[in-house]
Amino acid sequence: MNVAIVGTGYVGLSTGVCLAEIGHHVTCIDHDEKKIKLLQKGTSPIFEPGLEELLQKHILSKQLHFTSSIQEGMKGSEFIILSVGTPSKKDGRVQLSELEKAAEQVGAHIEKGMIVLIKSTVPVGTCERIKQIIRNHSKNEAEFHIISNPEFLREGSAIQDTFSADRIIIGYENRDAAERVKELYRPFHAPYVLTNIRSAELIKYAANAFLATKISFINMIANLCEQVGADISEVATGVGMDARIGSDFFRAGIGYGGSCFPKDVQALIHTAEDENIDFSLLKETVAINERQQQILLKKAENVLGDLQGKKIALLGLSFKPNTDDLRQAPSIAISRSLQERGAIITAYDPVIKKWDSASNGNVQLKNSVTDALQNADGVFLVTEWDEFRRLPWPALLETMKRPAVFDGRNCFPTEQVEACKKIEYYPIGRKPI
Ligand code: UGA
Numbered sequence: 001m002n003v004a005i006v007g008t009g010y011v012g013l014s015t016g017v018c019l020a021e022i023g024h025h026v027t028c029i030d031h032d033e034k035k036i037k038l039l040q041k042g043t044s045p046i047f048e049p050g051l052e053e054l055l056q057k058h059i060l061s062k063q064l065h066f067t068s069s070i071q072e073g074m075k076g077s078e079f080i081i082l083s084v085g086t087p088s089k090k091d092g093r094v095q096l097s098e099l100e101k102a103a104e105q106v107g108a109h110i111e112k113g114m115i116v117l118i119k120s121t122v123p124v125g126t127c128e129r130i131k132q133i134i135r136n137h138s139k140n141e142a143e144f145h146i147i148s149n150p151e152f153l154r155e156g157s158a159i160q161d162t163f164s165a166d167r168i169i170i171g172y173e174n175r176d177a178a179e180r181v182k183e184l185y186r187p188f189h190a191p192y193v194l195t196n197i198r199s200a201e202l203i204k205y206a207a208n209a210f211l212a213t214k215i216s217f218i219n220m221i222a223n224l225c226e227q228v229g230a231d232i233s234e235v236a237t238g239v240g241m242d243a244r245i246g247s248d249f250f251r252a253g254i255g256y257g258g259s260c261f262p263k264d265v266q267a268l269i270h271t272a273e274d275e276n277i278d279f280s281l282l283k284e285t286v287a288i289n290e291r292q293q294q295i296l297l298k299k300a301e302n303v304l305g306d307l308q309g310k311k312i313a314l315l316g317l318s319f320k321p322n323t324d325d326l327r328q329a330p331s332i333a334i335s336r337s338l339q340e341r342g343a344i345i346t347a348y349d350p351v352i353k354k355w356d357s358a359s360n361g362n363v364q365l366k367n368s369v370t371d372a373l374q375n376a377d378g379v380f381l382v383t384e385w386d387e388f389r390r391l392p393w394p395a396l397l398e399t400m401k402r403p404a405v406f407d408g409r410n411c412f413p414t415e416q417v418e419a420c421k422k423i424e425y426y427p428i429g430r431k432p433i
Contacts, residue, residue: 001079003019007083008035008045027066029067030068088267099120117149124201148197156322216256218252255288255292290333293333300312309342314335324351345363348369350385
């Protein structure tokens with residue numbers, strides 16, 4: 001089947017290479033010509049495990065093409081997938097201008113029978129609006145179909161998630177179009193959930209908001225564990241084994257970040273508000289998360305006292321491992337607060353090599369953990385990159401002024417804590433050592 005994908009962010013690109021892998025002919029479209037040139041050469045503009053490999057494989061197999069022209073990309077395509085960004089406005093509502101612009105251009109080239117899938121995360125009612133925009137810009141009044149098709153890929157495991165999806169949501173008006181979409185995705189062997197368009201739009205927000213709430217809940221339980229002498233990993237295991245609750249997304253830490261949870265929770269609060277529903281539960285999810293991002297700072301102040309002039313090393317900056325995404329990363333909130341308190345901040349991240357100190361907090365980026373830790377009064381483990389688990393910790397701690405480890409992800413290997421005689425170890429939701 002021939003597929004055009006508008007928008008080459010991590011969703012559009014991951015979807016594109018995976019559809020090529022299952023045998024479709026895919027053209028990815030983006031107005032950013034620089035990005036298109038890079039992609040045509042087989043270079044991924046983002047760090048996403050497995051993506052570049054598939055990209056190069058299917059440029060060679062000629063199943064994957066890139067263009068900056070919507071007209072060229074849509075030519076001969078039965079499916080048009082819209083996966084452009086829908087960031088937040090200042091007030092937390094969703095910015096739809098890019099999607100609307102894409103819809104206008106799609107409208108100009110729409111042909112009879114084409115199926116337009118909206119993969120961008122959009123508030124309830126948007127797909128209907130997009131359909132109207134396409135129709136308004138269609139010169140030949142072609143009959144086309146619209147499908148709401150939200151995705152559930154996680155950054156850092158987007159390829160794997162596409163091939164082992166828990167479900168594929170198809171929100172439809174026209175049953176034949178929905179059947180064609182089922183055909184498109186059949187090789188993924190995922191169960192389908194067919195719904196009306198508005199349900200599909202809401203499923204996406206409800207899923208992300210629920211997961212964010214689950215994280216805020218376990219973070220509160222972790223804070224309670226510290227007070228009552230319980231251990232969060234034991235509690236989370238014991239609770240999560242109840243199949244009704246589940247153990248996924250139940251890891252306590254320094255709060256959630258990224259381009260999805262913070263934005264989608266806010267958007268859902270607004271959707272509810274527009275319907276005169278006070279979704280206070282979600283407001284609390286957000287408030288807990290904001291407090292949780294400051295938890296390491298509080299612990300450090302308790303242990304080290306005034307942070308003015310103290311040197312704090314951050315390990316990990318991206319909002320989670322295996323991605324170079326800094327959007328809404330807890331590292332930013334932490335750096336800003338450390339800077340406010342006059343701390344000297346050094347940092348190391350395996351993939352982040354650029355940092356905007358003016359807006360994210362004044363951080364000296366170092367090329368190695370060794371350099372970041374040198375003479376530090378304390379280290380914050382911010383992102384649980386695998387390589388941090390395999391470091392020669394006893395030797396590294398020797399180079400610090402004070403070997404105080406504040407572990408925001410409970411990722412410091414337990415045997416190392418025991419091996420490091422001098423360590424002062426402060427995890428989340430557990431007794432310090
Ligand atoms: C999230 C969802 O998991 C995807 O299903 C969804 O498709 C995507 O948003 C989206 O809407 O596009 P993502 O933001 O890439 O994916 O990352 P997650 O793995 O969900 O992590 C989000 C945040 O929660 C991270 O900061 C992570 O550190 C934190 N987290 C996750 C925890 O603090 N504890 C956990 O147990 C799990």
